[in-house]
Amino acid sequence: MGVLMALIITLVVWVITWAEAWFAYPMINTPLVLCPIVGLLLGDFQAGIIAGATLQMVFLGVMQIGGTLPADASLGAVIGVAFSITLGQDVETALTFAVPIAALGSTFTLLKYIINGLVNPYVEKLVEKGDTKGIERVHFLVSFVPDLPKMAILFVALAWGTGFAQGMLDAIPAVVQSGLDYATGLMPAVGFALLLRMMWSKQMAVFFFFGVILVCFFNVPIVGVACVGLILAIILEANDKGTAVAAVASDNGEEDLFND
Template sequence: MDLFTALLIALVVWLLISLEAWLSYPMINVPLVVSPIVGLILGDFEQGVVIGATLQLVFLGVMQIGGTLPSDATLGSAIGTAFAISMGQSTEVALTFAVPVALLGSFLTLFGYLLRGLFNPLVERLCATGNTKGLERLHVALAFLPELPKGIVIFAALYFGTGFAQDLIEIIPQTVIDGLDYASDLMPAVGIALLLRMMWSKKMSVYFFLGVILVAFFNLEMLGVAVTGVVISVIMLLESNNKGGKEVALATSSEAVTEEDLFND
């Protein structure tokens, strides 16, 4: 990959990673956003969307809870998508690179935390002296600086590693590629299962089985299931508002009766 393209992809992905926290987590660093952008830069937006949708399902249940360090889906998606498109390979190849790179990306996340920790003494000195301007500048810098190693890794991987990746793909046996093809069909189910494991409850299970019924027996597409969920949510919201209005009306009526009884006495 040429210098300008590798640098542009690294810069864009670095900004997406940094702005994710800066903009209060609008989910701009997920595969569904990162992969199409990488595909657009490489001139194959459609393939970027396909890869992004596949990787989004794979990493759907991966999130940071407490002190855990999950796989870095952003790093894996950027490098996997760029390698697959630049080499003219399929989505399965993107998955081949994305999953292990995402696992390695968690170490870079830890490195970013350690890098932020090095500035704690400086923060204490700025607080002690009341230097609010310095704190503001440091706050902005620490929003972007700890994620810089990820941008450097992306640039190095794309600029220096495309040829190596191409040679690696050529020596992989076809049986392994076929196995990855089948695995890529299973990974979305694994991602959804991880997500369900964290949010499953008896109260929500009815909606899960409703979705299964809509897909299995009525052959409804994913968009149709999503729209059905939105309609159900609106109905529940309207019912909740009506119930709240009735309770207020009953409470008002009860107060009025109490006042009448008071004056009647």
């Protein structure tokens, strides 16, 4: 990949990263959206779309709740799909690079939060002076400048990392490739487990299994399951006036799945 193309991709990713936070998380900074864009820029739109589907599935559970630091799915996806397209390889290659890079990438999120905090004493002074122009300027600058280290790494990886990636791929035997391909099917389980950790409680578990049964025995598509869920939620929650307080109380009772 040429240096110019690496620069263009980096800038596009930077803008998307910025817009994701600036517009209240419209979900544009996801592998499903990023991979086709990178694919389009590199001249293989189709490969980008397919890689987007696979990588999104693998990183399904990656999300930010509160101040947690999830794996950086977008950084992994961009580098992974760029390598696989420039090297003329398939989706497994994208995945091989995406997962470890995503793991390293969360460090940059941590770094960004720390850099963000450095301006606090300065903002305090601006607030005390009532300098609203200054506050607005700092808020805007801090929304994207602290991503510079991450974007620099992305640029370097894209511009000069392809040879290294090729070398790695040559060293990987075929059986490893097919094993990684197999692992693609397993990985969404991590995402679902992450979601369960957030939502699971003894009272609610029955709904999980209801969804399981609808698919396993009746082949209901996802939209159908969601609609059944919505109707159930309305029947159980909106029509039920007496137990409102109990409903809140039970939300706090998250319990362990296996009671260990």
